[in-house]
Amino acid sequence: MPGLDRRSFLVTGLAAGAVAAIPAAASAAPTPAPTPEAAGELASRGLRSDPFTLGVASGDPDHTGFVIWTRLAPQPLAEDGLGGMPQRAFAVQWQVYADERCRRVVRAGVAEASPEWGHSVHVEVDHLEPGREYWYRFRVGPYVSPAGRALTAPHPLSFGGPLTMAFVSCAQYEHGYFTSYRRLAEDHPDLVLHLGDYQYEYTKNTYVAAGGNVRDHEGPETTTLANYRQRHAQYKTDPDLQAAHAGAPWLVVFDDHEVDNNWADEMPEHPEEQPTFLERRAAAFRAYYENMPLRRNSVPRGVDMRLYRRVRWGAMANFHMLDTRQFRDDQGCGDGYKDCPEAVDPARSIMGFEQEAWLLDGFRRSRARWDVIGQQVFFAQRDNNAGPAKITSQDAWDGYVASRRRVTQGWIDAGVRNPVVLTGDVHAHWASDLKLDYDDPTGPTVGSELVTTSISTTGDGADSDPAAHPFLKINPHLKFYNNQRGYVLTKIDRDALTADFKVVPVVSAPGSEVRTRATFVIEDRVPGVQQTYLRPLDPSIAARREITAEDMVEETVRQETERP
Template sequence: MADAPRALNRRSFLVTSGLAVGTAAAVTGVPGTALAASPAARRGAGTLPSDPFTLGIASGDPDPDGFVLWTRLALNPHADDGLGGMPAKNFRVEWQVSSDEHFRRIDRKGAVTARAEAAHSVHVELNGLRPGRDYWYRFKVENHVSPVGLTRTAPRSDSFGPALAMAFVSCSQYEHGYFTAYRRLAEEHPDLILHLGDYQYEYKKGVYTVPGGNVRDHDGPETVTLANYRQRHAQYKADPDLQAAHAVAPWLVVFDDHEVENNWARDVPEAGSDTPDTADFLKRRAAAFQAYYENMPLRRSSVPSGPDIQIYRRIKWGRLANFHMLDTRQFRDDQACGDGTKVCPEANNPDRTITGAEQEKWLIDGFRRSTARWDVIGQQVFFAQRDADAGPLKKTSQDAWDGYVASRDRITKGFVDAHVRNPVVLTGDVHAHWASDLKLNYDDPASKPVGSELICSSITSGGDGADSNPADHPYLKINSHLRFYNNQRGYVITRIDKQQLKADFKTLATVRTHDAPASTKATFVVQDRVPGLKQTYLRPYAAPKTFAAKSDEQIIQDTINAEDGRP
């Protein structure tokens, strides 16, 4: 069966839906398409006095015959108990999926229970749909109807399908700015969105601040309990710009540190943690993972078991791409020499791992079995070497793959030895755009590229940042494989086809006000079977020369401070 054409292009959907939480009338106004009222609602026995879909809707983890649909009921997202102001009872939630935007034809429908003990979250794991298709979906409880979401199944396993518009994002600190970048991303009408971690931040109001002051505040204390994490997720999910991005495409999500606590590693909390003991930290981790699952469009395979969750997984986009989504927190050795950027010989210990042995084997086995045109590794922290010392010493971030050199070498050698056709690493975490060639030996300038790394800036974390000429950054002078840097907020959107992967680095001038426009700062291309990056566009920097009157050492320290992710 050939891939079917889309019934409605995504830009049309964005215009007609408005990407806003709709009223029941707006959703059910097409004759003959309304979701039926429940018997209780028909008898006037509804118990929900206002819209319970304040957290929006989402979809995720697509495969050729289905995807996951998500929503969570909440009358008051800011409720201190984390339960969204909902009655302490279960609710029957109806759902519909249609290949027609007006729901004249219903492809699948059903009902599921939103349980009080799961914070009234809903996960519908669908199969039996047609590959390579757009689908619209919606929910209903009592007489309330959700906004409409747009999602998509992956192409058939034996088909390349059309070019894939894939975007990736990370690091959205609610207090540091407005989530305008999410809305600008939604307006790009991508087919697939990857979130690479730090979806939410754990700090209480005003602890983690940016120059000029925070533009809005967190609810509640630092997140430690299940109620805390549920409340924080609800506050973020209630943001209309974030809801806009969730409503237009399926997401693939993985967490980094702030979904639990800054710089945690395996069962080791951050130094100075509110939960310094291992047992207390594992209780905190269990609470964080429970809330994370409740608020993300994840499959049943990711239901947490106490402090453990299965988040690394592989999603295949036909023959075009494999997405290997990693977990670089739950199985890593603790950061060597403590957190931070420093000289640390222990980082070279061959026994150190950032993935754990089981996940590493799973990833390398996936490389060996791959027949995809592109193998994309979606993960959290900087992969390529980034040396901050211009002299003979090696000064690197111990929270990134630089703190786990042998682990990085095994993964790199794994995709080289497996003859992976086009390996590309996608990264978040560092609150700035970067681009890098990957090498087997970063200390040899003559070593040829064996892959590419694209690093997205933050949605808001770190505040506005500043524009600059990337050639002026000393990191790029010290590390010849680093190709690009920009410290404004934004996202990366890619177009992947059989011939190339094209990446546009999008930036916003400010996140301190609503509705800033996004523009392309730089464009890089990876050509099929040509390892390494080719820059095809660079917008002239608009701001005064940011690095003027600063030493290279000051610029590097400013960069380290900006991406540190803690007060």
């Protein structure tokens, strides 16, 4: 890959109230944008079919604007990862509208889509009004993209209205249809958090769900820039995912499968692959940026990418988006569920000491009603052994106990009003109280954790009695479990955060309806989760498989450790 150690990017496509961030390989000097007339002429050469096959997206909103994104790819599954685009730059016109029918233009400009960055477009739109809806779309020559909906955050001194926020994780294309993305879009959230495993790296039939895979990945296991571009494009062609992106702005962070299963900093899953791993990581980071609605301060610099960041939603909430992969110490004791002495080593961190300091400083400075920590892996302790030995996942915060304690003590010392941790990764719904000392179950509750199940990973799953999981008996701070697919839909207001755990019965076939399996409330200044609704167990689903306590432990450990 040329330019892996490049440290600069080119800003082009200037327009009133907006900047299109288009990284370039050779120069850091701005160049003038083409006029709309010239843009149409440029776009008419070399494109013979619709280039907007990957849809549109918006992200990282603030009170003045947001990022809008698209990527040109008339042949999205092309093996070279270039999407069927000619090897030259294209001028892309964009417009932002004040109305859903796209008649009242409030911002417009032209951005460059270059082959060096996969013909992606990232426009940072600003000078908009706080706390309201906008719509946007793109045009190249005669081709017009679908329209997307975006929102600006309330003014920093205003709460605005209630915030409807959904969070999701783990969408394995082969394991099932992305029905939950479609149902999420139908809920019309104001904001969506994606907490990792947006795509998976495996070649087809390497990672097989129970009951078999229902779709196939294109191409080999992703290791090169072309591979990652092709895989992202395949996921983006899914109409349900496109609907979710078009419906609301997203805040995204990666976990492991955007690069390699269970990677940690410069260490791949398989140590023998380490000599080429940084090249692979750089390719994955570059493709991730190209395919996500991220601001220019997340442009990767070779093998590094600044993804942790803070997004403010008026006076209501601060979103602290973490990166628990790029800077972590390697997992202890060979990974997996183990009683591991390295887990308590205070010299180890799951997110690096620089990021820890950044997070603790954010706690001290925050005046928000809610401080929401969007991150990847299970935060609360989950011991799966009722005896004296502590058997925990070394890939989660349990493998970095001192790091977890520093973060928890940090929000306590800062007087954070309502700390809430949001989590993905584990392919099941969970809700839990957070403790400073998990060995003292009578000690005070100091925060709350909500965990979303997967969109599709591991296939259909099954309903079960939430209280029957042995983990809840061994760990009394754990309050809820469900092993179906879905997402979490929250409503954040001044007085409470309400979380609906949404599930779909099956993902092995498209079109399932969604239902709320349980609802939990976190009250203002009352740390911990309180259940307010629990749907009765569905006999028709439960009857598919007799699930014992031992089954649930084995299934939990298998889902989280026995990936190829």
